[in-house]
Amino acid sequence: MTARRLPAMCAATTKPWGTLDMPAETLLRPKRSSLPPREGQTVLIVDDDEAIAESLAFRLQKQGYHTLIAHAGERGLAMARAERPHIVLLDLRLPDIDGFTVCEQLDSDPATCHIPVIILSGMERPDIIRRARAAGCTYFVRKPFDPNALLILIQSAAGQVPPEHHFG
Numbered sequence: 001m002t003a004r005r006l007p008a009m010c011a012a013t014t015k016p017w018g019t020l021d022m023p024a025e026t027l028l029r030p031k032r033s034s035l036p037p038r039e040g041q042t043v044l045i046v047d048d049d050e051a052i053a054e055s056l057a058f059r060l061q062k063q064g065y066h067t068l069i070a071h072a073g074e075r076g077l078a079m080a081r082a083e084r085p086h087i088v089l090l091d092l093r094l095p096d097i098d099g100f101t102v103c104e105q106l107d108s109d110p111a112t113c114h115i116p117v118i119i120l121s122g123m124e125r126p127d128i129i130r131r132a133r134a135a136g137c138t139y140f141v142r143k144p145f146d147p148n149a150l151l152i153l154i155q156s157a158a159g160q161v162p163p164e165h166h167f168g
Contacts, residue, residue, distance in 0.1 A: 041158060042066040044085035046076030046102060047120070048094050052143075056089060059147050060154070073097035077105055080112050087157055090137075092121040092128070100135045107136030116157035120145065 043060050047053040048071050057067040068083055070076035073094040080088060088106065092099035099119060106112045116138040121128065124142040132140045139153050 040066070041087070042068060042083065042085040043154065044068045044070065044076065044080055044083065044088045046070045046073065046088060046094065046099070047091040048072065049091070052091075052120075056147075056150075059151070063151060065154075071095075073099065073102045076102055080106055080115065081109065084111070085115060087154055088115055088117045089154075090117055090119050092119060092123060092132075100131055103132070103135035103137050118150075118153060118157060120150075 041064075043065050045053045045056050045060075045067060047056070047069075050071065053069045053071065057069055060067050068079055068085060070079050071094075073096050076088070076090070076094075079085075090099045090102055094102070099121070103117050103119065106115060106117060113136075117136065118139040118141060119132050119137045120141050120143055121132075122143045124140075129140055138157050141150060141153065
């Protein structure tokens with residue numbers, strides 16, 4: 001498998017995932033959390049689907065992460081600015097503002113621009129992925145997703161494990 005180059009403005013390489021069970025756009029922008037693996041790391045989940053948000057929170061808590069949940073974009077932005085999570089899991093379809101807007105605002109704010117954002121969406125059209133890249137997301141994952149594979153992406157975004165270690 002060969003790596004594909006993104007436009008220079010993305011400043012990263014996209015690598016095929018090989019055996020990854022879910023479709024995913026790979027690292028789009030090299031943002032890394034600065035804390036050691038998991039200990040004290042907080043993941044903000046911004047998803048209007050309560051069942052998905054609670055399920056993700058439960059799985060992440062079992063792995064040692066602290067979790068915060070917001071069911072709307074504005075609330076997610078406020079929580080990100082106040083709590084400074086280490087990673088944001090973000091749905092695109094939210095009841096007030098869309099996930100692209102949330103991602104753009106996080107990326108343009110000096111207080112939150114370092115936070116890796118993983119977009120989780122049921123939409124995977126090329127224009128959606130391009131827009132997610134432009135908004136500043138780190139990874140794009142299509143729903144439904146394999147929770148174990150998502151955990152590996154979270155660990156990668158947190159700087160715990162490079163993705164090629166698992167999928168080389």
